[in-house]
Amino acid sequence: MGPNGAGKSTLINLLAGLLRPSGGSLSVMGHDVVSDYRKARRLLGVVPQELVFDPFFNVREMLRFQAGYFGCGPENDVWIDEVLEGLGLTDKANTNMRALSGGMKRRALIAQALAHKPPVLVLDEPTAGVDVELRQTLWAFIKRLNGEGTTIILTTHYLEEAETLCSRVAMLKQGEIVALDSTQNLLNRLQSKQLKLKLAGALPSSLEPLKRGENAGYVTLNLSATSEVERILGELRAAHVGVEDLQMIETDLEDVFLSIMSSTS
Amino acid sequence: MRGLYTLFKKEIWRFWKVAFQTVMAPVMTALLYLLIFSHVLEAHVHVYPNVSYTAFLIPGLVMMSLLQNSFSNSSSSLIQSKVMGNIVFLLLTPLSYVEFFIAFLAAAMVRGLVVGLSVYLVALFWVDIPVAQPWWILAFALFGSAMMGAMGIVAGIWADKFDQLAGFQNFIIMPLTFLSGVFYSIHSLPPIWQQVSRFNPFFYIIDGFRYGFFGQGDVSPYLSISVVLVSFVLFAAATLWMLKRGYKLRG
Numbered sequence: 001m002g003p004n005g006a007g008k009s010t011l012i013n014l015l016a017g018l019l020r021p022s023g024g025s026l027s028v029m030g031h032d033v034v035s036d037y038r039k040a041r042r043l044l045g046v047v048p049q050e051l052v053f054d055p056f057f058n059v060r061e062m063l064r065f066q067a068g069y070f071g072c073g074p075e076n077d078v079w080i081d082e083v084l085e086g087l088g089l090t091d092k093a094n095t096n097m098r099a100l101s102g103g104m105k106r107r108a109l110i111a112q113a114l115a116h117k118p119p120v121l122v123l124d125e126p127t128a129g130v131d132v133e134l135r136q137t138l139w140a141f142i143k144r145l146n147g148e149g150t151t152i153i154l155t156t157h158y159l160e161e162a163e164t165l166c167s168r169v170a171m172l173k174q175g176e177i178v179a180l181d182s183t184q185n186l187l188n189r190l191q192s193k194q195l196k197l198k199l200a201g202a203l204p205s206s207l208e209p210l211k212r213g214e215n216a217g218y219v220t221l222n223l224s225a226t227s228e229v230e231r232i233l234g235e236l237r238a239a240h241v242g243v244e245d246l247q248m249i250e251t252d253l254e255d256v257f258l259s260i261m262s263s264t265s
Numbered sequence: 266m267r268g269l270y271t272l273f274k275k276e277i278w279r280f281w282k283v284a285f286q287t288v289m290a291p292v293m294t295a296l297l298y299l300l301i302f303s304h305v306l307e308a309h310v311h312v313y314p315n316v317s318y319t320a321f322l323i324p325g326l327v328m329m330s331l332l333q334n335s336f337s338n339s340s341s342s343l344i345q346s347k348v349m350g351n352i353v354f355l356l357l358t359p360l361s362y363v364e365f366f367i368a369f370l371a372a373a374m375v376r377g378l379v380v381g382l383s384v385y386l387v388a389l390f391w392v393d394i395p396v397a398q399p400w401w402i403l404a405f406a407l408f409g410s411a412m413m414g415a416m417g418i419v420a421g422i423w424a425d426k427f428d429q430l431a432g433f434q435n436f437i438i439m440p441l442t443f444l445s446g447v448f449y450s451i452h453s454l455p456p457i458w459q460q461v462s463r464f465n466p467f468f469y470i471i472d473g474f475r476y477g478f479f480g481q482g483d484v485s486p487y488l489s490i491s492v493v494l495v496s497f498v499l500f501a502a503a504t505l506w507m508l509k510r511g512y513k514l515r516g
Contacts, residue, residue: 018356052350057278065271068271068275
């Protein structure tokens with residue numbers, strides 16, 4: 001994850017050999033992407049960010065060619081059928097790439113990256129500009145692949161996507177990793193849960209230090225632990241301020257992201 | 266080997282799927298040249314004794330079509346993939362730059378040879394052409410198409426847009442082919458232009474190819490084949506160097 005220009009795509013392009021590193025080294029499952037590029041690229045399936053396609057061929061032809069470049073022959077056709085099936089492309093298999101809708105093209109791109117059955121799949125913003133239904137389909141498919149043993153690396157702008165799919169998150173800023181941890185640890189890093197209250201009266205002054213903000217009649221308070229709720233409610237009762245509504249808000253990745261990005265600026 | 270073969274097959278399919286445009290159209294164009302020029306000049310121009318102008322013209326037209334189409338195949342495939350962005354699917358593969366080169370070159374040669382052969386076969390309906398030395402014919406056809414296939418790869422990699430490629434084609438390839446002696450013998454030119462023609466590698470391809478049919482030419486076929494081979498080696502070296510460095514393909 002990272003803002004625009006953080007270096008997410010650059011990193012992927014370096015990994016895939018589309019860019020040459022000016023220094024340092026990268027490897028895929030122990031195979032250097034420059035000196036041992038044949039092995040490294042065989043292990044890698046990359047889904048480009050843009051909807052690029054070859055207008056001369058239909059989906060199945062394209063997948064066969066793509067697998068062929070990696071040295072796979074007709075024995076691979078069973079796998080291609082599986083990928084088509086998994087991505088809901090079976091009835092589009094004989095359709096020219098040009099004639100596919102945007103969403104179908106996106107699926108075909110993923111299928112193309114998977115054509116040679118790589119153990120590592122890299123998705124560069126797979127759901128950018130994709131409707132909700134397709135996003136859910138793709139997420140389900142990605143989860144299934146991951147469950148079957150494929151390592152998935154994805155870049156995303158959608159924090160929800162990272163939170164739902166990823167077990168480990170790296171945050172990039174201006175080409176540097178500013179955070180790399182399991183999703184849970186990152187979430188724990190911002191301990192603060194929040195309590196959102198709609199009060200019948202004014203917030204007692206004893207609770208002012210906890211106040212985070214006020215919006216549309218709701219006061220938001222920072223909590224360091226859930227047990228604090230009891231104390232807050234007690235103080236409100238003592239001050240004779242009635243509670244009309246109450247919501248607990250969990251930290252999400254967006255908060256972590258914003259806090260990390262602002263703290264490193 | 267399978268990767269190389271797959272890329273070669275794909276490149277063949279690519280032009281074959283649009284054969285109307287990539288094979289039939291150039292054959293048609295060559296035939297129109299043949300009809301018009303032979304109609305206008307048949308009675309007036311005699312280049313070699315006992316060879317009609319129409320017969321003289323045919324090997325030139327065959328070779329011109331062969332050269333232009335070999336060039337077109339590799340150059341248009343590359344520029345299209347670059348502009349569309351789908352070149353990325355090739356760059357992600359484990360194919361080496363040598364495999365990349367061989368596949369594109371071989372497919373370009375096939376397209377050139379198919380078009381050249383078609384022009385020749387159709388032209389046979391109009392006029393009988395002798396075949397004096399078939400090995401020379403074959404050698405010039407193979408190395409001519411190879412040279413242009415390599416040149417097409419260079420142009421396709423170098424050009425960033427269709428416009429630049431069209432410039433390359435219309436301001437370099439077309440003048441060089443038209444002024445190479447397809448339609449005339451350079452002996453009919455003023456001495457200064459005869460000298461200039463000798464710097465045009467296409468002149469040697471056409472002349473050597475024609476030698477294979479009639480057993481006579483403006484210069485020795487050995488000189489011609491040497492020029493063609495050297496040109497091919499130069500373009501092949503340039504192509505391989507560009508591909509190895511990833512020039513304009515890998516950042």
